[in-house]
Amino acid sequence: MLLSLFSGHLSNNKIIYKNYSMNKIEHIGIAVKNLETSIPLYEQLLNTVCYKQEGVESEGVSTAFFAVGESKIELLEATNPDSPIAKFIAKKGEGMHHIAFDVTDIKAEMKRLQALGFELLNDTPKPGADNKWVCFLHPKTTNGVLIELCEDRGGI
Numbered sequence: 001m002l003l004s005l006f007s008g009h010l011s012n013n014k015i016i017y018k019n020y021s022m023n024k025i026e027h028i029g030i031a032v033k034n035l036e037t038s039i040p041l042y043e044q045l046l047n048t049v050c051y052k053q054e055g056v057e058s059e060g061v062s063t064a065f066f067a068v069g070e071s072k073i074e075l076l077e078a079t080n081p082d083s084p085i086a087k088f089i090a091k092k093g094e095g096m097h098h099i100a101f102d103v104t105d106i107k108a109e110m111k112r113l114q115a116l117g118f119e120l121l122n123d124t125p126k127p128g129a130d131n132k133w134v135c136f137l138h139p140k141t142t143n144g145v146l147i148e149l150c151e152d153r154g155g156i
């Protein structure tokens, strides 16, 4: 499988990129200490209203979303001290946490990136905020940037 992916890639880039694509920056995730104060701040900054607040209990986070053109800003607040967001803030302070790319077929994209040597933080897509299937890439294989892939779960 790996060989055929590579030969496809080498012989004709379009074979791979036509089927497994990063469509756009879906959102940028920003770690905050307090959503209650950060939401009005970002409403002022972006001159728009927060259109959705949602908890993702499995990740220990509360999220708030803002639309910016075709992309979004996702604010993340930790809901418990073991949350990855709590650890991030303890280590680096508030700030940019991850970049999320919209993909058409998350499983195909995960397979493509794994074959290229990128380390995935989850083996199968997991349910994320805002009706998405998500997968994260380890920052150590992406020059220190936490990358999220997300595919719309459809329905709803």
Ligand code: ZN
Residues within 6 Å of the ligand: 027, 029, 074, 098, 100, 148
């Ligand atoms: Zn995200």
